Amino acid sequence: MLPHVLKKSDLGAWVGALMAEQRVAGPVRRETAPNDGRELFGWDYLAEPGDLRLDYDVTVLGPKKFLWPPRQRLVSYRLGGDPKPEPILEHEPQVLLGVHPCDITAIGTLDAAFGKDIPDPHYLARRADTVLVGIDCAGPCDEDTSFCLDMGSLYPESGYDMMLTDLGEAYFVETKTAKGQALVEAGKMKPAAKADLEARQAFTGKKRGAFRTKLPFEVKYLPEILDASYDSLVWEAIARQCFSCGACNTTCPTCYCFDVYEDVAMDLTKGCRVRRYDSCQLDPFATVAGGENFREHRWSRLRHRMFRKGKFILEQTGRPGCVGCGRCERACVAHISIKETFVQIAGSR
């Protein structure tokens, strides 16, 4: 599929045309940080085309929430003699516009987690109804916490429908799928000229120079390094600071563990089964009916999460459990860093 260019002055009209057809979510400005005046961004459904901020740096929550909502109804039923349980599949067409490479990679992990073995249509129906439009990164969004280059999420080769690259005056538009190609028609896009292709190449060249690795080892050795550290006191040491609040899980773009509960109507005539994000850091997560808690220590829960991110999810899904986005570290009140943890265990072997 041949690349196109979209002039920045035509972006609003294109986004407006997409919004007329389906819901469009993208990064928007939330507020200005009171201490340093920095703009803070979040993912939301767009109210106006002009709300879209493709120049955003980081968000607390990624676009995961549009595919895997914090609360999702699964089954409806009636109360009384005849429950007649029925699945609830809530989805409608949507475009996620401006997804960073790390989040594209993370969505690929969720696709694998929910799609493998017994497929989960509650996630997959939303996913199938979603068009992913990426925006390439020119440089690190947050130099302190991100380590996407290490985790292999900076250059996704698939998992998106369209990719935008900011060339200054215009966006370079590449499509990967028919769904992406269909979006091209909605805007005033021109086939890319030789100069545009050269500008795209120059962007990639600059991008390669802008990111540096932060782990002292290649990530393919991470599962092995984790294994060797399983019995280390390092987990107890790191967990001294941990409050077991679960902010790391809540903000993680690949976390997919859930709890299931029942939501019953006030008049007790019907109810539904709902799932919500759960956190392996919370004390009752691995507790069973008899009262045994198989990960009762805070450090054993922290270790479990680090193993999931660096090893278990990869082994289960063939996709990375951590994409190096840095969200968990930024959200952690105790400043526990998954990146520094990986560095430390490599040193404590």
Added chain:
Amino acid sequence: MTVSQAEIDIEKGAAAPSPYVPRMARIVAAEQMTETERFFRLEMEDGVPLGHQPGQFVGVTVFGLGEAPISICSSPTQGDAFELTVRSAGMVTGALMKHKQGDRLGIRGPFGNHFGYEAMKGQDVLFVAGGLGLAPTRSLIRYVLDGRKDYGQVTILVGAREPKLLLFRDELEAWTKRKDADCRVTVDRPDPSWKGNVGVITRLFRQVKVNAARTFAVIVGPPVMFKFTVLEALAGGIPEHRIICSLERHMKCGIGKCGHCQIRGTYVCRDGPVFTYEQVKRLREGI
């Protein structure tokens, strides 16, 4: 990182049936076994049998309250209906104490692997069940007794804290009388009417003769019992891969997604609940 692009068909998966919708089942028999444990026999209402294997579990839904993972305590040799023994431990299982014949429940499953009875054919089987551990163990005991000639020596050791906490008392008595099986029952704390063995189950273990080279030991019970009984089994010379157990976890999905039953890289709901001691000892957070 070399990331293998998993073969995921999103469109196909989007059209798949929801694995979270229970099927309706009717209680055809219910009986209070102890103060806190209730027995149920259930039939699927749609006429499609559950199709379970010994050692599997189901998700039991009390509509409006929730779902609890419960071991199936019957053997497929007992017919298409299946049986559960539920201990009152929370909201759902508490409500189940009031359910009676004719009531309807939601059932998902069966989930998990099963006791590897195929490998036990022609071999001796030693069952060690403590407390509620008798429920999942019974599914295999019944399976083995119903195909008795396929197996060598069968030994059944059952322990409970008190006589009134013993499950399946009628069956225990029948098994004890059998000539083709050695069934022994013990309680930790006897009451005046108790005439049987007294003491922890490891003491029973020492009373029986085990041909270690041809024995499978199936050990299911609370973690503390498991540890000491495995020690006895190992001391008796039974190899680790022939010591079989069933793990308890609070599964919320049953299909390897929700994460609650995960032990290191293993999902108990999908890869278990039946494991050999050889596997469990590597899991570390297992018992």
